[in-house]
Amino acid sequence: MxxxxxDLLLEKHLPLLGIAAWSGTGKTTLLEALLPxxxxxxxxxxxxxxxxxxxxxxxxxKDSHRLRQAGASSMLVASRTRLALMMETPDxxxxxxxxxxxxxxxxxxDLVLVEGFKAWPLPKxxxxxxxxxxxxxxxxxxxxxAVATDAPLSLPDGVxxxxxxxxxxLSDWIAAWPARWPNQxxxxxxxxxxxx
Numbered sequence: 118m119x120x121x122x123x124d125l126l127l128e129k130h131l132p133l134l135g136i137a138a139w140s141g142t143g144k145t146t147l148l149e150a151l152l153p154x155x156x157x158x159x160x161x162x163x164x165x166x167x168x169x170x171x172x173x174x175x176x177x178x179k180d181s182h183r184l185r186q187a188g189a190s191s192m193l194v195a196s197r198t199r200l201a202l203m204m205e206t207p208d209x210x211x212x213x214x215x216x217x218x219x220x221x222x223x224x225x226x227d228l229v230l231v232e233g234f235k236a237w238p239l240p241k242x243x244x245x246x247x248x249x250x251x252x253x254x255x256x257x258x259x260x261x262x263a264v265a266t267d268a269p270l271s272l273p274d275g276v277x278x279x280x281x282x283x284x285x286x287l288s289d290w291i292a293a294w295p296a297r298w299p300n301q302x303x304x305x306x307x308x309x310x311x312x313x
Contacts, residue, residue: 127239131218132228132298134291137235137261138244139251144232147244147265147287154288155228160295163226165217167233214239228295240301242291244281245270259304263290275305 127133138144148164155162176182181194185203192203202220206212214234221229231239238260245253245266255261255276263277264270265287272278280286294301 126215127302128222129299129302131222131226132295133218133231133239134228134294135231135234135237135239135241135260136244137241137254137258139249141249142244142246142251144244147281148230148232150284151288151291154284155292158288158292160227160292161225163221163224163229165214165221165229165231165234167212167231228291230291238304240298242279246281259306262301262305273305 136144136148145166152162152164181192181201181203185192185205190205194201194203212234214231214237218229231237235241235254235258241258241261243253243255243258243261243264245251245264245268247266247268247270253264253270255264255272261276263279264272265279265281267281270278277290279290
């Protein structure tokens with residue numbers, strides 16, 4: 118997924134943190150464990166997840182599904198406790214993170230975690246498991262601020278190493294992100310040294 122570099126406006130009032138990793142690293146499982154811990158700290162966290170395949174959150178036979186199938190380009194279903202907006206986007210080459218952020222912003226979350234969209238220019242926490250045999254992205258992506266891993270690694274200067282298996286430390290780091298956000302809305306300088 119190629120993202121235009123200037124296409125994402127990093128708003129001061131909307132802290133973003135990408136969760137970037139190769140498939141099979143456990144992004145969703147980790148978020149599932151971290152979200153209750155962040156909520157306990159009083160943070161309202163929105164999540165935007167990229168899907169690499171066609172998906173449907175609607176159920177065949179339900180009124181909303183029938184109306185979408187009949188030709189509604191957008192279908193909003195709302196109740197007292199939740200709402201769901203389904204939009205057909207057949208002419209869109211790829212999901213537009215800027216547009217998705219604009220949909221989430223009115224809810225005024227304390228933090229938006231973005232799973233996927235790893236090519237987009239936004240600060241990221243990279244998850245890395247060397248056992249998967251996949252390369253680290255931190256060397257090529259100046260937006261990576263920290264790497265959570267289950268093994269010792271050499272990282273560029275200015276990139277923190279976190280223990281992927283320490284949920285408390287990861288929760289602490291992510292919970293502190295909104296306070297650091299105003300100073301993190303730019304890539305780290307390229308060509309910084311590597312430390313072990």
